[in-house]
Amino acid sequence: MPTLDLYYMPSPGASRAVIMTAKAVGVDLNKKVVDVMAREHLKPEFIKINPQHTIPTLVDNGFVLWESRAILIYLVEKYGKDDSLYxxxxxxxxxxxxxxxxxxxxxxxxxxxxxxxxxxxxxxxxxxxxxxxxxxxxxxxxxxxxxxxxxx
Structure with missing residues (x-):
């Protein structure tokens, strides 16, 4: 399985759901904390990755995804072994x-x-x-x- 980059906040919620789903489908994540309080999501280098500057953001071999529910569906449909999760x-x-x-x-x-x-x-x-x-x-x-x- 590939390793995907996940830009996230380490709080419960949307980022946690992505981490748990990735684990369930066997995908390794290169987790990169984004400090929203320090406005890191508004820095040019992050906006270049995700112009919507939202968290979580997932990068799969250059393909960038945001919106946690869409990320969850993507992970399950692309990497899931069967349709038991979705x-x-x-x-x-x-x-x-x-x-x-x-x-x-x-x-x-x-x-x-x-x-x-x-x-x-x-x-x-x-x-x-x-x-x-x-x-x-x-x-x-x-x-x-x-x-x-x-x-x-």
Missing amino acids: PKDPQQLWSINASSSIWAHSARAMCATTIRNYLTMSRSRQIPKPSRRSMRPLGSSTPFCRDSNKRH
């Missing part, structure tokens, strides 16, 4: 794609809420209480984080 059956595939889309949108909404709350807190010096709406996945009336024993 099925070919359209109905099973729909279930996976629908679930990953819901979680991605929910995570994005929660990140936006967290950033908004941080900015509000930094101005007012008070920690704002999250609203019920901010705890729901987009397009859902069910809270994203909830006590499973409590009816909403």
Whole structure:
């Protein structure tokens, strides 16, 4: 198996999913930490690799990929031994794609809420209480984080 370059952040989330998937399909990664706080993702040498300057970014023999879900699918389709990680059956595939889309949108909404709350807190010096709406996945009336024993 080849060794691919992965530009990543060592936090849980999108980069971790790429690392775990690469391991599952037997691909070795040359991991290169990108310090977003130091704005390394905006440096000319990184923008030359990925003009979108997003993390994670994977380079497979000169082919550059970004967007973690697209990277996961690429790894499984190119290096997977069979379709056990990403099925070919359209109905099973729909279930996976629908679930990953819901979680991605929910995570994005929660990140936006967290950033908004941080900015509000930094101005007012008070920690704002999250609203019920901010705890729901987009397009859902069910809270994203909830006590499973409590009816909403």
